[in-house]
Amino acid sequence: MSAMDKEFVALDWLYQEIILDHYKRPRNFGTLEHPDVSADEENPYCGDHIAVQVRMDGDRIADIRFSGRGCAISQASASMMTEKVKGMDLEEALRFAEDFRRMMRGEKPFPPEGELEDLDALRGVREFPVRIKCATLAWDVLQRALAQLLARKDGDKQP
């Protein structure tokens, strides 16, 4: 991250600390040996890239990893995302990913402060439209990965 990243330094100090913590010590960073699904995407604005792998246990997200490179906001958002959705079931995680993307785009209000835990730190990013994609990139990838799983599941239901 550039030390002169003006959008980042304009964020509330506490939020900066949380984002930097995830950026420096990303949770669930790396790859899975036997993922059930993988997806990846590049941010068209900067060329940064995130890949997500998910392993399911029945309908539940048993494990998740992310990899790639990007700015502090994108990496922190990916790290927070893995913590948030691990243990959720498929449809719950898909719904949350969609809600979070909508919150970041200003189409849905954020819940009261504290409810989203570390993800709250990203609320300030909404003030900087050019950085919203940084915060949603990992979620876009997750949504794509989970949609593949959902399609497979629906396919299995076909007579």
Ligand code: FES
């Ligand atoms: Fe590339 Fe944020 S500047 S993902």
